[in-house]
Amino acid sequence: MEQIKELKIKEYQSIPVVVGESDSVYDAISAMFLEDVGTLFVVDESSHLAGVLSRKDLLRASIGNQDLESMPVSIIMTRMPNITVCKKDDLLIEVASHLIERQIDAIPVVNEKENNRYEVVGRVTKTTMTKVLVHLIHSELPQGGKRS
């Protein structure tokens, strides 16, 4: 059980799906269906993290009787600094706690750049945590997990 406490995010993170902050809500919804993810990360022109879009955000916008093709995602996204982020060396269990305590579905894995800006390098979700639980119980931890 001690071993579980040492698992790092980098061993379990998924590939992030990002959209640009000037992309339309319609394009974001299309990306969400195409990539089959529950959360999109929004980046600015210099590819730094600018926001997060959940299915709930997109659903709220889509019932609002507005033109989704002309509405940029920047209007409806959750913005920095109100975004929970994590880093590849963070403990999995701490990030799992953040998902529960803050009632969010996904957290971007970031590299910190100059001026408090973040490059998005991964994605951790409740699906990640459910997979970890299954692996733990089947004693099939990925190689990374066994190392620690």
Add this chain to the structure above:
Amino acid sequence: MEQIKELKIKEYQSIPVVVGESDSVYDAISAMFLEDVGTLFVVDESSHLAGVLSRKDLLRASIGNQDLESMPVSIIMTRMPNITVCKKDDLLIEVASHLIERQIDAIPVVNEKENNRYEVVGRVTKTTMTKVLVHLIHSELPQGGKRS
């Protein structure tokens, strides 16, 4: 670790949020926001499980340029028998595996009635599994978990 394998669904299930199959898609979206859940279960006139509605189903309907207030949820829901269900005495780990393998967000906990009909008594989601992971690692299993 053996203890984890014996955890039962009934110790962790949440309260289900249900809508009627003649309710409108608009009402379902309202219920989803009001109750803050990612999945709704749909019941027929005799309160038996008829379908499941995900945020993805509702998002797809909402961008379809149709009148959401006159469209019943029965048109867009996933129907029986294409629904994965579980029972209160099922093992948590088996249900976690179903969530991953079948790529679904939530599974209804049911009581089987006559004629292969199901009464919905609970809800198990990836949030449930993330909570279990956090509890396991903090060694704070709820009383039910400690019993087994």
